[in-house]
Amino acid sequence: GDSWGIFTFLCAALCNLPALPALNCSEELGAGQSIQQTYDLTRYLEHQLRTLAGTYLNYLGPPFNEPDFNPPRLARAERVPSATVDLDLWRGLTDNARLAANYRAYSRLLCYLRVLDGQVGTAELRHRLAHFCASLQGLVLSIGGVMSSLGYPLPAGPAGPPAGPPGAPPAPNDFLKKMDDFWLLKELQTWLWRSAKDFNRLKKKVPPAVVTLRLEARGF
Amino acid sequence: DIHIQYERVGADVTMKCGSMDWDATVTWTANGTDIDESHLNGSYLILKNVDLTQSGQYSCYEGSSWHLKYQTYLRVGTPPREPVLMCRSNNYPKGFYCSWHLPTPTYIPNSFNISVIHGTKEMVCEKDAVPKNRCHIRYLQLFSTVKYKVTLTVTNALGKNFTTLTFDEFAIVKPDPPESVVAKPVPNNPRRLEVSWQNPSSWPDPESFPLKFFLRYRPLILDQWQHVELSDGTSHTITDAYAGKEYIIQVAAKDNDIGTWSDWSVAVHATPWTEEPKHLTTEAQITETTSASTSSFMVPPTTKICDKGAVVGSGAVAVCWTAGLVVAAYSVLFI
Numbered sequence: 001g002d003s004w005g006i007f008t009f010l011c012a013a014l015c016n017l018p019a020l021p022a023l024n025c026s027e028e029l030g031a032g033q034s035i036q037q038t039y040d041l042t043r044y045l046e047h048q049l050r051t052l053a054g055t056y057l058n059y060l061g062p063p064f065n066e067p068d069f070n071p072p073r074l075a076r077a078e079r080v081p082s083a084t085v086d087l088d089l090w091r092g093l094t095d096n097a098r099l100a101a102n103y104r105a106y107s108r109l110l111c112y113l114r115v116l117d118g119q120v121g122t123a124e125l126r127h128r129l130a131h132f133c134a135s136l137q138g139l140v141l142s143i144g145g146v147m148s149s150l151g152y153p154l155p156a157g158p159a160g161p162p163a164g165p166p167g168a169p170p171a172p173n174d175f176l177k178k179m180d181d182f183w184l185l186k187e188l189q190t191w192l193w194r195s196a197k198d199f200n201r202l203k204k205k206v207p208p209a210v211v212t213l214r215l216e217a218r219g220f
Numbered sequence: 221d222i223h224i225q226y227e228r229v230g231a232d233v234t235m236k237c238g239s240m241d242w243d244a245t246v247t248w249t250a251n252g253t254d255i256d257e258s259h260l261n262g263s264y265l266i267l268k269n270v271d272l273t274q275s276g277q278y279s280c281y282e283g284s285s286w287h288l289k290y291q292t293y294l295r296v297g298t299p300p301r302e303p304v305l306m307c308r309s310n311n312y313p314k315g316f317y318c319s320w321h322l323p324t325p326t327y328i329p330n331s332f333n334i335s336v337i338h339g340t341k342e343m344v345c346e347k348d349a350v351p352k353n354r355c356h357i358r359y360l361q362l363f364s365t366v367k368y369k370v371t372l373t374v375t376n377a378l379g380k381n382f383t384t385l386t387f388d389e390f391a392i393v394k395p396d397p398p399e400s401v402v403a404k405p406v407p408n409n410p411r412r413l414e415v416s417w418q419n420p421s422s423w424p425d426p427e428s429f430p431l432k433f434f435l436r437y438r439p440l441i442l443d444q445w446q447h448v449e450l451s452d453g454t455s456h457t458i459t460d461a462y463a464g465k466e467y468i469i470q471v472a473a474k475d476n477d478i479g480t481w482s483d484w485s486v487a488v489h490a491t492p493w494t495e496e497p498k499h500l501t502t503e504a505q506i507t508e509t510t511s512a513s514t515s516s517f518m519v520p521p522t523t524k525i526c527d528k529g530a531v532v533g534s535g536a537v538a539v540c541w542t543a544g545l546v547v548a549a550y551s552v553l554f555i
Protein backbone atom coordinates (compact mmCIF):
# COMPACT_ATOMS: atom_id res chain seq x y z
CA GLY A 1 0.00 0.00 0.00
CA ASP A 2 1.60 3.22 1.26
CA SER A 3 5.05 1.74 1.81
CA TRP A 4 4.91 0.30 -1.70
CA GLY A 5 4.37 3.76 -3.16
CA ILE A 6 7.23 5.24 -1.20
CA PHE A 7 9.42 2.32 -2.13
CA THR A 8 8.71 2.65 -5.87
CA PHE A 9 9.50 6.35 -5.68
CA LEU A 10 12.77 5.66 -3.89
CA CYS A 11 13.68 2.99 -6.41
CA ALA A 12 12.96 5.27 -9.35
CA ALA A 13 14.86 8.13 -7.76
CA LEU A 14 17.89 6.03 -6.87
CA CYS A 15 17.88 4.32 -10.23
CA ASN A 16 18.24 7.60 -12.08
CA LEU A 17 20.37 9.69 -9.75
CA PRO A 18 23.96 10.40 -10.71
CA ALA A 19 26.59 9.07 -8.32
CA LEU A 20 26.03 10.44 -4.82
CA PRO A 21 28.84 12.70 -3.64
CA ALA A 22 31.27 10.75 -1.48
CA LEU A 23 30.69 12.94 1.57
CA ASN A 24 26.93 12.44 1.59
CA CYS A 25 27.32 8.70 1.19
CA SER A 26 29.56 8.31 4.23
CA GLU A 27 27.28 10.49 6.28
CA GLU A 28 24.25 8.45 5.27
CA LEU A 29 25.86 5.11 6.08
CA GLY A 30 27.70 6.11 9.17
CA ALA A 31 31.23 5.37 10.14
CA GLY A 32 32.63 1.83 10.26
CA GLN A 33 30.93 0.53 7.11
CA SER A 34 33.30 -2.36 6.74
CA ILE A 35 34.07 -4.82 4.04
CA GLN A 36 33.08 -7.61 6.38
CA GLN A 37 29.52 -6.28 6.55
CA THR A 38 29.35 -6.06 2.78
CA TYR A 39 30.63 -9.63 2.54
CA ASP A 40 27.97 -10.78 5.00
CA LEU A 41 25.33 -8.98 2.97
CA THR A 42 26.32 -10.83 -0.21
CA ARG A 43 26.00 -14.14 1.62
CA TYR A 44 22.58 -13.17 2.97
CA LEU A 45 21.42 -12.13 -0.50
CA GLU A 46 22.72 -15.34 -2.02
CA HIS A 47 20.66 -17.27 0.46
CA GLN A 48 17.58 -15.13 -0.20
CA LEU A 49 18.02 -15.50 -3.93
CA ARG A 50 17.89 -19.26 -3.73
CA THR A 51 14.33 -19.11 -2.43
CA LEU A 52 13.33 -16.29 -4.74
CA ALA A 53 14.77 -17.98 -7.83
CA GLY A 54 13.07 -21.26 -6.97
CA THR A 55 9.70 -19.56 -6.69
CA TYR A 56 10.21 -17.43 -9.77
CA LEU A 57 11.39 -20.25 -12.02
CA ASN A 58 8.40 -22.34 -10.95
CA TYR A 59 6.24 -19.40 -11.89
CA LEU A 60 7.89 -19.31 -15.33
CA GLY A 61 7.22 -23.02 -15.62
CA PRO A 62 9.09 -25.67 -17.61
CA PRO A 63 11.72 -25.83 -18.98
CA PHE A 64 12.99 -22.90 -16.88
CA ASN A 65 12.47 -24.68 -13.59
CA GLU A 66 14.20 -27.87 -14.68
CA PRO A 67 17.57 -28.39 -12.96
CA ASP A 68 19.29 -29.50 -16.19
CA PHE A 69 18.05 -26.56 -18.21
CA ASN A 70 21.13 -25.33 -20.02
CA PRO A 71 20.14 -22.96 -22.84
CA PRO A 72 22.64 -21.26 -25.14
CA ARG A 73 23.38 -17.66 -24.33
CA LEU A 74 21.57 -15.46 -26.82
CA ALA A 75 23.09 -12.19 -27.90
CA ARG A 76 20.29 -10.22 -26.26
CA ALA A 77 21.26 -11.69 -22.88
CA GLU A 78 24.55 -9.78 -23.05
CA ARG A 79 22.79 -6.69 -21.70
CA VAL A 80 22.88 -8.17 -18.24
CA PRO A 81 26.34 -7.57 -16.70
CA SER A 82 28.28 -10.82 -16.51
CA ALA A 83 30.41 -11.89 -13.56
CA THR A 84 32.47 -14.12 -15.84
CA VAL A 85 36.05 -12.97 -16.05
CA ASP A 86 39.46 -14.25 -17.09
CA LEU A 87 41.20 -15.77 -14.06
CA ASP A 88 44.43 -13.78 -14.24
CA LEU A 89 42.54 -10.60 -14.98
CA TRP A 90 40.37 -11.13 -11.92
CA ARG A 91 43.39 -11.76 -9.73
CA GLY A 92 45.09 -8.61 -11.00
CA LEU A 93 42.17 -6.23 -10.39
CA THR A 94 42.98 -3.24 -8.22
CA ASP A 95 40.80 -2.72 -5.16
CA ASN A 96 39.13 0.20 -6.89
CA ALA A 97 38.40 -1.76 -10.06
CA ARG A 98 37.15 -4.73 -8.06
CA LEU A 99 34.75 -2.63 -6.01
CA ALA A 100 33.63 -0.61 -9.05
CA ALA A 101 32.81 -3.76 -11.01
CA ASN A 102 30.60 -4.96 -8.16
CA TYR A 103 28.97 -1.57 -7.75
CA ARG A 104 28.15 -1.24 -11.45
CA ALA A 105 26.90 -4.78 -11.76
CA TYR A 106 24.50 -4.65 -8.82
CA SER A 107 23.20 -1.22 -9.77
CA ARG A 108 22.24 -2.49 -13.18
CA LEU A 109 20.94 -5.81 -11.93
CA LEU A 110 18.77 -3.92 -9.47
CA CYS A 111 17.24 -1.87 -12.27
CA TYR A 112 16.43 -4.99 -14.25
CA LEU A 113 14.96 -6.66 -11.23
CA ARG A 114 12.68 -3.72 -10.60
CA VAL A 115 11.34 -4.01 -14.16
CA LEU A 116 10.62 -7.63 -13.39
CA ASP A 117 8.89 -6.61 -10.22
CA GLY A 118 6.48 -4.41 -12.10
CA GLN A 119 5.36 -7.18 -14.41
CA VAL A 120 5.17 -10.19 -12.19
CA GLY A 121 1.90 -12.04 -11.63
CA THR A 122 1.41 -13.34 -8.12
CA ALA A 123 1.27 -11.36 -4.91
CA GLU A 124 3.72 -13.73 -3.22
CA LEU A 125 6.27 -13.18 -5.97
CA ARG A 126 5.82 -9.40 -5.84
CA HIS A 127 6.37 -9.47 -2.10
CA ARG A 128 9.51 -11.59 -2.39
CA LEU A 129 10.90 -9.48 -5.20
CA ALA A 130 10.25 -6.27 -3.31
CA HIS A 131 12.05 -7.64 -0.26
CA PHE A 132 14.96 -8.80 -2.38
CA CYS A 133 15.20 -5.46 -4.20
CA ALA A 134 15.37 -3.67 -0.87
CA SER A 135 18.20 -5.92 0.31
CA LEU A 136 20.01 -5.54 -3.01
CA GLN A 137 19.71 -1.77 -2.74
CA GLY A 138 21.32 -2.11 0.67
CA LEU A 139 24.21 -3.98 -0.91
CA VAL A 140 24.75 -1.29 -3.54
CA LEU A 141 24.83 1.37 -0.86
CA SER A 142 27.14 -0.75 1.24
CA ILE A 143 29.62 -1.15 -1.62
CA GLY A 144 29.36 2.58 -2.31
CA GLY A 145 30.11 3.25 1.33
CA VAL A 146 33.24 1.09 1.25
CA MET A 147 34.44 2.84 -1.90
CA SER A 148 33.89 6.29 -0.46
CA SER A 149 35.59 5.47 2.80
CA LEU A 150 38.60 4.21 0.84
CA GLY A 151 38.65 7.41 -1.18
CA TYR A 152 37.51 5.92 -4.47
CA PRO A 153 35.03 7.79 -6.68
CA LEU A 154 31.72 6.08 -7.25
CA PRO A 155 31.17 4.89 -10.82
CA ALA A 156 28.69 6.84 -12.96
CA GLY A 157 25.03 6.07 -12.31
CA PRO A 158 23.38 2.83 -13.39
CA ALA A 159 23.14 2.37 -17.14
CA GLY A 160 20.00 3.64 -18.75
CA PRO A 161 16.32 3.72 -17.77
CA PRO A 162 14.68 0.53 -16.50
CA ALA A 163 13.69 -0.43 -20.02
CA GLY A 164 17.30 -1.21 -20.77
CA PRO A 165 20.11 0.54 -22.61
CA PRO A 166 19.00 2.30 -25.80
CA GLY A 167 19.08 0.09 -28.84
CA ALA A 168 18.20 -3.13 -27.05
CA PRO A 169 14.75 -4.24 -28.19
CA PRO A 170 12.21 -5.56 -25.69
CA ALA A 171 11.53 -9.30 -25.89
CA PRO A 172 9.47 -9.98 -29.01
CA ASN A 173 7.60 -12.89 -27.46
CA ASP A 174 6.65 -14.47 -24.19
CA PHE A 175 9.26 -17.25 -24.35
CA LEU A 176 12.15 -14.89 -25.01
CA LYS A 177 10.93 -12.65 -22.21
CA LYS A 178 11.11 -15.65 -19.89
CA MET A 179 14.60 -16.42 -21.19
CA ASP A 180 15.65 -12.88 -20.27
CA ASP A 181 14.30 -13.42 -16.76
CA PHE A 182 16.09 -16.76 -16.49
CA TRP A 183 19.45 -15.23 -17.42
CA LEU A 184 18.90 -12.28 -15.12
CA LEU A 185 18.50 -14.59 -12.15
CA LYS A 186 21.45 -16.72 -13.25
CA GLU A 187 23.74 -13.69 -13.55
CA LEU A 188 22.57 -12.39 -10.21
CA GLN A 189 23.37 -15.70 -8.58
CA THR A 190 26.81 -15.87 -10.17
CA TRP A 191 27.56 -12.29 -9.18
CA LEU A 192 26.74 -13.05 -5.56
CA TRP A 193 29.10 -16.04 -5.64
CA ARG A 194 31.76 -13.90 -7.22
CA SER A 195 31.28 -11.05 -4.77
CA ALA A 196 31.92 -13.38 -1.85
CA LYS A 197 35.33 -14.07 -3.42
CA ASP A 198 35.90 -10.41 -4.32
CA PHE A 199 35.24 -9.33 -0.76
CA ASN A 200 37.35 -12.15 0.64
CA ARG A 201 40.28 -10.70 -1.27
CA LEU A 202 39.46 -7.18 -0.17
CA LYS A 203 39.15 -8.32 3.44
CA LYS A 204 42.69 -9.61 3.37
CA LYS A 205 44.12 -6.57 1.67
CA VAL A 206 42.18 -3.85 3.47
CA PRO A 207 41.59 -4.69 7.15
CA PRO A 208 38.61 -2.87 8.78
CA ALA A 209 41.00 -0.77 10.87
CA VAL A 210 42.21 1.01 7.73
CA VAL A 211 38.65 1.88 6.74
CA THR A 212 37.88 3.56 10.07
CA LEU A 213 41.21 5.39 10.04
CA ARG A 214 40.40 7.07 6.75
CA LEU A 215 37.00 8.14 8.04
CA GLU A 216 38.70 9.71 11.04
CA ALA A 217 41.05 11.59 8.75
CA ARG A 218 38.00 13.13 7.08
CA GLY A 219 36.82 14.40 10.42
CA PHE A 220 33.97 11.97 10.96
CA ASP B 221 48.51 -62.95 -40.06
CA ILE B 222 47.25 -62.54 -36.51
CA HIS B 223 43.52 -62.74 -36.02
CA ILE B 224 41.62 -61.67 -32.95
CA GLN B 225 37.96 -62.44 -32.62
CA TYR B 226 35.69 -60.79 -30.10
CA GLU B 227 32.45 -62.50 -29.21
CA ARG B 228 29.71 -61.89 -26.67
CA VAL B 229 29.17 -64.14 -23.71
CA GLY B 230 26.40 -66.56 -24.61
CA ALA B 231 26.83 -66.22 -28.35
CA ASP B 232 27.25 -69.09 -30.81
CA VAL B 233 30.59 -68.88 -32.60
CA THR B 234 31.50 -70.47 -35.92
CA MET B 235 35.19 -70.54 -36.85
CA LYS B 236 36.25 -71.27 -40.38
CA CYS B 237 39.59 -72.82 -41.08
CA GLY B 238 40.85 -70.02 -43.27
CA SER B 239 40.35 -70.78 -46.94
CA MET B 240 39.87 -74.52 -46.51
CA ASP B 241 36.76 -76.08 -48.03
CA TRP B 242 33.91 -77.06 -45.80
CA ASP B 243 34.46 -80.74 -46.39
CA ALA B 244 38.22 -80.69 -45.74
CA THR B 245 39.62 -82.83 -42.97
CA VAL B 246 41.02 -80.66 -40.21
CA THR B 247 41.91 -80.74 -36.57
CA TRP B 248 41.18 -77.84 -34.26
CA THR B 249 43.04 -77.12 -31.06
CA ALA B 250 42.23 -74.78 -28.22
CA ASN B 251 45.37 -73.54 -26.47
CA GLY B 252 47.23 -76.57 -27.84
CA THR B 253 44.66 -79.13 -26.73
CA ASP B 254 42.81 -81.08 -29.42
CA ILE B 255 39.14 -80.34 -29.74
CA ASP B 256 36.74 -83.26 -30.03
CA GLU B 257 35.20 -83.89 -33.46
CA SER B 258 31.70 -83.48 -32.04
CA HIS B 259 32.24 -79.72 -32.08
CA LEU B 260 32.97 -79.73 -35.78
CA ASN B 261 30.61 -79.14 -38.65
CA GLY B 262 32.76 -80.22 -41.55
CA SER B 263 35.87 -78.10 -41.17
CA TYR B 264 34.07 -75.43 -39.19
CA LEU B 265 34.41 -75.25 -35.44
CA ILE B 266 31.12 -74.58 -33.68
CA LEU B 267 31.16 -73.20 -30.15
CA LYS B 268 27.73 -72.79 -28.67
CA ASN B 269 26.83 -70.38 -25.86
CA VAL B 270 30.44 -69.31 -25.26
CA ASP B 271 31.63 -68.35 -21.82
CA LEU B 272 34.68 -66.53 -20.52
CA THR B 273 36.65 -69.73 -19.98
CA GLN B 274 36.61 -70.39 -23.71
CA SER B 275 38.81 -67.40 -24.48
CA GLY B 276 42.12 -68.46 -25.92
CA GLN B 277 44.08 -69.41 -28.97
CA TYR B 278 42.34 -71.59 -31.54
CA SER B 279 44.35 -73.28 -34.27
CA CYS B 280 43.31 -75.28 -37.28
CA TYR B 281 45.59 -77.94 -38.81
CA GLU B 282 45.16 -79.76 -42.09
CA GLY B 283 44.26 -83.38 -41.48
CA SER B 284 47.19 -85.39 -42.81
CA SER B 285 50.00 -82.87 -43.25
CA TRP B 286 49.42 -81.19 -39.93
CA HIS B 287 50.09 -77.83 -41.52
CA LEU B 288 48.84 -74.86 -39.59
CA LYS B 289 46.12 -73.40 -41.78
CA TYR B 290 44.51 -70.84 -39.53
CA GLN B 291 44.94 -69.36 -36.09
CA THR B 292 42.85 -66.95 -34.11
CA TYR B 293 42.57 -65.55 -30.63
CA LEU B 294 39.07 -65.74 -29.25
CA ARG B 295 38.17 -63.12 -26.67
CA VAL B 296 34.83 -63.59 -25.02
CA GLY B 297 33.41 -60.50 -23.37
CA THR B 298 30.47 -58.13 -23.11
CA PRO B 299 29.58 -54.78 -24.62
CA PRO B 300 30.12 -51.95 -22.13
CA ARG B 301 27.45 -51.01 -19.61
CA GLU B 302 26.82 -47.31 -18.92
CA PRO B 303 30.07 -45.94 -17.44
CA VAL B 304 30.24 -44.15 -14.10
CA LEU B 305 31.57 -40.59 -14.42
CA MET B 306 32.53 -38.15 -11.70
CA CYS B 307 33.85 -34.60 -12.02
CA ARG B 308 35.21 -32.55 -9.19
CA SER B 309 37.17 -29.41 -8.52
CA ASN B 310 39.57 -29.98 -5.63
CA ASN B 311 41.88 -27.21 -6.82
CA TYR B 312 39.48 -24.30 -7.35
CA PRO B 313 39.93 -21.92 -9.09
CA LYS B 314 42.54 -23.70 -11.21
CA GLY B 315 40.19 -26.20 -12.84
CA PHE B 316 38.62 -29.59 -12.34
CA TYR B 317 39.16 -33.25 -13.08
CA CYS B 318 36.90 -36.05 -14.21
CA SER B 319 37.38 -39.70 -13.49
CA TRP B 320 35.45 -42.71 -14.65
CA HIS B 321 35.14 -46.45 -14.52
CA LEU B 322 32.92 -49.24 -15.76
CA PRO B 323 30.46 -50.70 -13.28
CA THR B 324 31.14 -54.23 -14.53
CA PRO B 325 34.17 -55.55 -16.44
CA THR B 326 33.87 -56.33 -20.15
CA TYR B 327 36.87 -58.69 -20.21
CA ILE B 328 37.98 -57.19 -23.50
CA PRO B 329 39.86 -53.95 -24.23
CA ASN B 330 37.85 -50.72 -23.99
CA SER B 331 38.64 -47.26 -25.23
CA PHE B 332 37.31 -44.09 -23.60
CA ASN B 333 36.61 -40.77 -25.19
CA ILE B 334 35.74 -37.74 -23.14
CA SER B 335 34.34 -34.49 -24.44
CA VAL B 336 33.83 -31.29 -22.48
CA ILE B 337 31.58 -28.58 -23.84
CA HIS B 338 31.26 -25.16 -22.24
CA GLY B 339 28.54 -23.18 -23.97
CA THR B 340 29.58 -23.32 -27.58
CA LYS B 341 33.23 -24.07 -26.90
CA GLU B 342 34.72 -27.53 -26.88
CA MET B 343 37.45 -27.84 -24.26
CA VAL B 344 40.27 -30.35 -24.13
CA CYS B 345 40.43 -32.57 -21.07
CA GLU B 346 44.05 -33.65 -20.71
CA LYS B 347 44.41 -37.28 -19.81
CA ASP B 348 46.41 -38.06 -16.71
CA ALA B 349 49.13 -40.70 -16.91
CA VAL B 350 48.35 -41.78 -13.39
CA PRO B 351 45.77 -42.68 -12.36
CA LYS B 352 44.32 -44.01 -15.57
CA ASN B 353 40.78 -43.08 -16.52
CA ARG B 354 41.19 -39.54 -15.38
CA CYS B 355 41.63 -36.22 -17.12
CA HIS B 356 41.91 -32.61 -16.02
CA ILE B 357 40.86 -29.24 -17.37
CA ARG B 358 42.08 -25.75 -16.63
CA TYR B 359 39.54 -23.01 -16.22
CA LEU B 360 40.01 -20.20 -18.68
CA GLN B 361 37.27 -18.12 -17.16
CA LEU B 362 36.01 -17.85 -13.65
CA PHE B 363 32.49 -17.26 -12.36
CA SER B 364 30.82 -18.66 -15.43
CA THR B 365 27.02 -18.77 -15.75
CA VAL B 366 27.16 -21.34 -18.50
CA LYS B 367 27.18 -24.99 -17.48
CA TYR B 368 29.82 -27.54 -18.40
CA LYS B 369 28.67 -30.64 -20.23
CA VAL B 370 30.94 -33.66 -20.01
CA THR B 371 30.24 -36.71 -22.13
CA LEU B 372 32.12 -39.95 -21.68
CA THR B 373 31.85 -42.59 -24.39
CA VAL B 374 33.22 -46.06 -23.91
CA THR B 375 33.70 -48.30 -26.91
CA ASN B 376 34.82 -51.87 -27.41
CA ALA B 377 34.58 -54.45 -30.19
CA LEU B 378 31.14 -55.53 -29.05
CA GLY B 379 29.41 -52.17 -28.59
CA LYS B 380 29.44 -48.74 -27.05
CA ASN B 381 27.80 -46.77 -24.30
CA PHE B 382 27.99 -43.30 -22.83
CA THR B 383 27.01 -41.04 -19.97
CA THR B 384 26.74 -37.27 -19.58
CA LEU B 385 27.22 -34.90 -16.68
CA THR B 386 26.05 -31.29 -16.71
CA PHE B 387 27.08 -28.95 -13.95
CA ASP B 388 27.81 -25.38 -12.90
CA GLU B 389 31.35 -24.31 -12.07
CA PHE B 390 30.43 -23.88 -8.40
CA ALA B 391 28.57 -27.12 -7.93
CA ILE B 392 31.57 -29.45 -8.26
CA VAL B 393 33.90 -27.66 -5.85
CA LYS B 394 34.97 -30.16 -3.19
CA PRO B 395 38.39 -29.83 -1.56
CA ASP B 396 40.56 -32.75 -0.50
CA PRO B 397 40.47 -33.47 3.24
CA PRO B 398 42.75 -31.46 5.56
CA GLU B 399 46.25 -32.83 5.98
CA SER B 400 48.59 -33.48 8.87
CA VAL B 401 45.88 -33.60 11.51
CA VAL B 402 47.53 -33.68 14.93
CA ALA B 403 45.82 -33.96 18.31
CA LYS B 404 47.75 -33.44 21.52
CA PRO B 405 46.83 -33.38 25.19
CA VAL B 406 47.27 -30.08 27.03
CA PRO B 407 49.47 -30.37 30.14
CA ASN B 408 47.59 -29.83 33.40
CA ASN B 409 44.27 -29.76 31.59
CA PRO B 410 42.45 -33.08 31.90
CA ARG B 411 39.55 -32.00 29.69
CA ARG B 412 41.40 -30.42 26.81
CA LEU B 413 42.78 -31.62 23.53
CA GLU B 414 44.60 -29.37 21.10
CA VAL B 415 43.87 -30.18 17.47
CA SER B 416 45.73 -28.68 14.53
CA TRP B 417 45.78 -29.40 10.80
CA GLN B 418 46.81 -27.98 7.47
CA ASN B 419 44.99 -26.92 4.33
CA PRO B 420 44.97 -29.70 1.73
CA SER B 421 48.03 -29.23 -0.46
CA SER B 422 45.91 -29.50 -3.61
CA TRP B 423 44.05 -26.26 -2.74
CA PRO B 424 46.09 -23.67 -4.62
CA ASP B 425 45.03 -20.33 -3.16
CA PRO B 426 43.71 -20.40 0.42
CA GLU B 427 44.32 -16.65 0.71
CA SER B 428 41.76 -15.64 -1.88
CA PHE B 429 39.66 -18.77 -1.54
CA PRO B 430 39.67 -19.48 2.17
CA LEU B 431 38.48 -22.78 3.54
CA LYS B 432 36.30 -23.37 6.52
CA PHE B 433 36.50 -26.52 8.61
CA PHE B 434 34.33 -29.03 10.40
CA LEU B 435 35.78 -30.92 13.31
CA ARG B 436 34.20 -34.02 14.79
CA TYR B 437 35.31 -35.91 17.85
CA ARG B 438 34.08 -38.58 20.22
CA PRO B 439 35.50 -40.85 22.87
CA LEU B 440 36.08 -44.33 21.45
CA ILE B 441 33.57 -45.76 23.89
CA LEU B 442 30.67 -43.66 22.58
CA ASP B 443 28.96 -43.60 19.19
CA GLN B 444 27.76 -39.99 19.25
CA TRP B 445 30.02 -37.40 17.59
CA GLN B 446 30.48 -33.84 18.78
CA HIS B 447 30.76 -31.27 16.00
CA VAL B 448 32.41 -27.90 15.72
CA GLU B 449 32.37 -25.67 12.66
CA LEU B 450 35.28 -23.25 12.33
CA SER B 451 35.24 -20.38 9.88
CA ASP B 452 38.95 -19.70 10.03
CA GLY B 453 42.17 -20.90 11.52
CA THR B 454 43.64 -24.36 11.33
CA SER B 455 43.52 -25.29 14.98
CA HIS B 456 41.00 -25.76 17.73
CA THR B 457 41.06 -26.69 21.39
CA ILE B 458 38.48 -29.16 22.59
CA THR B 459 37.53 -28.17 26.13
CA ASP B 460 34.86 -30.70 27.06
CA ALA B 461 36.67 -33.98 26.68
CA TYR B 462 35.95 -36.66 29.24
CA ALA B 463 38.99 -37.08 31.45
CA GLY B 464 41.16 -40.07 30.72
CA LYS B 465 39.20 -41.27 27.68
CA GLU B 466 40.79 -41.91 24.34
CA TYR B 467 39.31 -39.77 21.59
CA ILE B 468 38.99 -40.16 17.86
CA ILE B 469 39.13 -36.90 15.90
CA GLN B 470 38.56 -35.99 12.25
CA VAL B 471 38.45 -32.77 10.24
CA ALA B 472 36.76 -31.86 6.95
CA ALA B 473 37.16 -28.78 4.74
CA LYS B 474 34.92 -26.73 2.49
CA ASP B 475 35.32 -23.57 0.48
CA ASN B 476 33.92 -20.76 2.60
CA ASP B 477 31.14 -19.96 0.16
CA ILE B 478 30.65 -22.60 -2.54
CA GLY B 479 30.62 -26.32 -3.19
CA THR B 480 30.49 -29.24 -0.78
CA TRP B 481 32.39 -30.61 2.20
CA SER B 482 35.47 -32.71 1.67
CA ASP B 483 35.65 -36.30 2.87
CA TRP B 484 36.77 -36.70 6.49
CA SER B 485 40.47 -36.57 7.11
CA VAL B 486 42.45 -39.54 8.39
CA ALA B 487 41.37 -40.12 12.00
CA VAL B 488 43.74 -39.27 14.83
CA HIS B 489 43.60 -40.59 18.34
CA ALA B 490 44.47 -38.73 21.51
CA THR B 491 43.81 -38.93 25.21
CA PRO B 492 43.62 -35.83 27.42
CA TRP B 493 46.35 -35.25 30.01
CA THR B 494 45.83 -37.10 33.25
CA GLU B 495 47.53 -36.46 36.56
CA GLU B 496 50.13 -38.97 37.63
CA PRO B 497 48.39 -41.29 40.14
CA LYS B 498 49.70 -40.51 43.67
CA HIS B 499 50.64 -43.28 46.09
CA LEU B 500 47.51 -43.59 48.28
CA THR B 501 48.23 -44.39 51.97
CA THR B 502 45.52 -42.66 54.05
CA GLU B 503 41.79 -41.86 53.72
CA ALA B 504 42.60 -38.13 53.86
CA GLN B 505 44.83 -38.37 50.80
CA ILE B 506 42.10 -40.21 48.84
CA THR B 507 39.61 -37.40 49.56
CA GLU B 508 42.22 -34.81 48.47
CA THR B 509 42.81 -36.60 45.17
CA THR B 510 39.09 -36.85 44.32
CA SER B 511 38.39 -33.22 45.18
CA ALA B 512 41.29 -32.00 42.97
CA SER B 513 39.88 -33.78 39.89
CA THR B 514 37.72 -31.72 37.55
CA SER B 515 35.82 -34.53 35.85
CA SER B 516 32.11 -33.76 35.80
CA PHE B 517 31.47 -37.22 37.12
CA MET B 518 33.45 -36.67 40.30
CA VAL B 519 31.53 -35.25 43.26
CA PRO B 520 33.13 -32.45 45.31
CA PRO B 521 33.56 -33.26 49.04
CA THR B 522 30.90 -30.75 50.21
CA THR B 523 28.14 -33.05 49.01
CA LYS B 524 28.84 -35.83 51.49
CA ILE B 525 25.16 -35.63 52.41
CA CYS B 526 24.43 -37.64 49.27
CA ASP B 527 24.97 -41.36 49.06
CA LYS B 528 28.62 -41.55 47.92
CA GLY B 529 28.22 -45.06 46.62
CA ALA B 530 25.68 -43.99 44.04
CA VAL B 531 27.72 -41.08 42.68
CA VAL B 532 31.44 -41.87 42.32
CA GLY B 533 32.45 -43.53 39.03
CA SER B 534 32.76 -42.63 35.39
CA GLY B 535 29.42 -44.00 34.29
CA ALA B 536 27.35 -42.53 37.07
CA VAL B 537 24.93 -39.82 36.08
CA ALA B 538 22.58 -40.00 39.01
CA VAL B 539 23.55 -37.15 41.30
CA CYS B 540 21.23 -35.65 43.80
CA TRP B 541 20.01 -32.08 43.25
CA THR B 542 22.43 -30.07 45.40
CA ALA B 543 25.39 -32.06 44.10
CA GLY B 544 24.21 -31.39 40.59
CA LEU B 545 24.18 -27.62 41.16
CA VAL B 546 27.65 -27.63 42.72
CA VAL B 547 29.03 -29.78 39.90
CA ALA B 548 27.56 -27.34 37.39
CA ALA B 549 29.23 -24.46 39.18
CA TYR B 550 32.57 -26.30 39.21
CA SER B 551 32.28 -27.14 35.50
CA VAL B 552 31.60 -23.52 34.62
CA LEU B 553 34.71 -22.53 36.56
CA PHE B 554 36.94 -24.99 34.79
CA ILE B 555 35.74 -24.60 31.17
